Amino acid sequence: MNSNLKTRKAKAGLLLIASPRFKMLGEGLERGTYAERKDADVKKILATMEFLDVVFPGIVYDKEEAMNAMDHFYMEKVDFVIAEFLSWSEDFA
Numbered sequence: 001m002n003s004n005l006k007t008r009k010a011k012a013g014l015l016l017i018a019s020p021r022f023k024m025l026g027e028g029l030e031r032g033t034y035a036e037r038k039d040a041d042v043k044k045i046l047a048t049m050e051f052l053d054v055v056f057p058g059i060v061y062d063k064e065e066a067m068n069a070m071d072h073f074y075m076e077k078v079d080f081v082i083a084e085f086l087s088w089s090e091d092f093a
Helices: 003-007 034-047 063-076
Strands: 011-017 053-055 080-085
Touching (some): 011 034, 011 063
Parallel strands (some): 011 053
């Protein structure tokens, strides 16, 4: 076994799923849009995962972005994927 494998961090794909319907909600408000608030949440989430080598292709809002994320995880050879809905979402997401 390669000694590098014994000491390397686990490589995790981070799949954060959000509803495209909510993306622009809150436009013009002081707190910002849903997308802006979720971007801030991502920073907090990533800060809790410093013990991992995280591959994060961005928040997924639609099927095409999900497919791109999966391709990215495959190319990066992640060990596992952490999937989380950032809020309530439609079934098709």
